[in-house]
Every structure is written in structure tokens, then in C-alpha cells.
Amino acid sequence: MERTEQLYEGKAKKVFATDNPDYVIVSYKDDATAFNGLKKGTISGKGVINNKMSNLMMQMLEKKGIPTHFVEQIDDRNTVVKKVEIVPLEVIIRNVAAGSFSKKYGVAEGTALLNPTIEFSYKNDDLGDPLINTYHALALGLATKEEIDTITKMAFAVNEAMKEFFKHLNIDLVDFKLEFGRFKGEIVLADEISPDTCRFWEAGTWDTTKHVSLDKDRFRRDLGGVEDAYQEVFKRLTGE
Ligand code: TMP
Numbered sequence: 001m002e003r004t005e006q007l008y009e010g011k012a013k014k015v016f017a018t019d020n021p022d023y024v025i026v027s028y029k030d031d032a033t034a035f036n037g038l039k040k041g042t043i044s045g046k047g048v049i050n051n052k053m054s055n056l057m058m059q060m061l062e063k064k065g066i067p068t069h070f071v072e073q074i075d076d077r078n079t080v081v082k083k084v085e086i087v088p089l090e091v092i093i094r095n096v097a098a099g100s101f102s103k104k105y106g107v108a109e110g111t112a113l114l115n116p117t118i119e120f121s122y123k124n125d126d127l128g129d130p131l132i133n134t135y136h137a138l139a140l141g142l143a144t145k146e147e148i149d150t151i152t153k154m155a156f157a158v159n160e161a162m163k164e165f166f167k168h169l170n171i172d173l174v175d176f177k178l179e180f181g182r183f184k185g186e187i188v189l190a191d192e193i194s195p196d197t198c199r200f201w202e203a204g205t206w207d208t209t210k211h212v213s214l215d216k217d218r219f220r221r222d223l224g225g226v227e228d229a230y231q232e233v234f235k236r237l238t239g240e
């Protein structure tokens with residue numbers, strides 16, 4: 001499939017039109033940002049890893065009955081996906097306290113949560129993606145009640161599938177962010193699933209005093225070994 005004009009450039013990806021109006025091509029960059037673009041850098045090889053890993057995750061989830069935007073990988077950095085209308089919500093699922101949850105609620109990072117949690121942020125860079133509840137989302141017209149119910153069910157189903165999947169790779173799935181889109185009247189999982197959007201901790205080696213991050217926290221927190229962490233997750237996934 002041919003890439004035609006560029007439709008959009010985001011922080012980590014570019015989106016191109018194709019000759020099929022139902023499809024676009026996503027092109028993954030090595031650029032990394034954090035804190036709403038305040039911190040900028042490059043993670044060498046990230047685009048290739050995130051592209052291939054996200055595609056593997058989407059295909060695994062499709063097999064579990066979760067509809068996704070995935071169509072076909074073209075090459076190392078480029079993938080054909082359905083042209084969805086993104087629901088402007090960042091959907092975050094957590095299994096273990098970390099990051100903003102730990103800060104907001106005063107819970108040490110590495111505290112197991114008694115049940116998985118879901119939260120929604122309004123996807124709006126100018127506002128810094130503020131946390132909202134479902135009443136806010138409905139009041140602002142960001143999604144319908146039915147869509148929010150579907151998204152919630154799908155997000156928890158993704159969590160169950162991914163937790164199990166990563167357990168076999170000796171990785172604990174601490175939390176992650178999902179985005180959903182509308183395609184021909186259906187809600188589908190969109191965007192990406194990668195070390196940019198998930199917290200992956202080395203299994204069995206952590207408590208509330210220490211953990212080994214295999215994800216973008218190594219970049220956010222200047223922990224070093226960023227490229228190696230991405231490579232390590234990819235190696236466990238594919239053997240490559
Ligand atoms: P948080 O603890 O900073 O709220 O992050 C929760 C999860 O969401 C974590 O796995 C990282 C991911 N995330 C993104 O993918 N994009 C973002 O812009 C933010 C803030 C978090």
C-alpha cells in the first residue's frame with residue numbers, strides 16, 4: 001500500500017494517508033518526550049521496537065476477541081491501520097501503585113492494588129491531559145455512555161490478556177495507557193502498546209523500596225540504559 005500525504009505528526013509517530021480512504025499508515029519515530037513534551041530526547045531504535053511490538057500485541061489481543069485498528073505491518077517502522085476517529089480519552093489501567101497514582105494518593109510505588117483500577121484523562125495537550133471521570137466525559141461530549149462502557153470492558157480485558165502474556169516473559173505489568181477509536185460504528189483499540197505506554201517491571205525482584213524498570217520510566221527519570229531496556233523487552237517477546 002502506498003503512503004501519500006502526511007496527515008499528522010505527533011510526538012512519537014507520523015500518520016500518512018493511503019490510496020484506501022479507510023486506511024492510514026503510521027510511521028514510528030525514535031523521538032521521545034515526557035511531561036507533556038517538556039522533556040525531549042531520542043531513544044535509538046525505539047521506533048522499530050514500538051512498531052513491531054505494538055503490532056504483536058494488537059494481533060495477540062485480536063485473537064482474544066478484542067477488536068483493534070491493526071491491518072498490516074509494511075516494514076520496520078510503518079504499519080497500515082484502520083483510519084479511526086480517536087476518542088479523546090487516555091485510558092489508564094493499574095495493577096500496582098506507581099507514577100502519578102503513588103504521588104496523588106500517597107502510596108509507595110510497588111504497593112499491590114487490591115483490584116485493578118481504571119482512570120480517564122481528557123486527551124488535550126494544552127490542558128496537560130487532565131484526569132476526568134465518566135460524568136465529565138459525558139458532559140463534555142467526548143464519548144457516549146455506551147462507548148464508555150465498551151471501552152471500560154475492553155480495557156480490563158486487555159489487562160487480563162496482557163498480564164498473563166507478560167508473566168510468561170518474567171515481566172510484571174504495573175500499569176499502561178490505552179487509546180480507542182471509532183471505525184464504522186465500532187469501538188476498536190488504537191494507538192500503540194509499547195514500553196512508551198506501559199510500565200514493565202522485572203518480575204519477582206521488586207517491593208516498595210526498589211524495582212527494575214524495563215520501560216520509558218528509564219527515560220523519564222534519567223535512569224540510564226533506556227535503549228537496553230527496550231531491546232530486552234523486545235528480545236523476550238520475539239527472541240530477536
Ligand atoms: P502515570 O503514572 O504517569 O499516570 O502513567 C500511567 C501509565 O500511563 C504509565 O504506564 C505510562 C502511561 N502514560 C502514557 O502512555 N502517556 C502519558 O502521557 C502518561 C502521562 C502516561
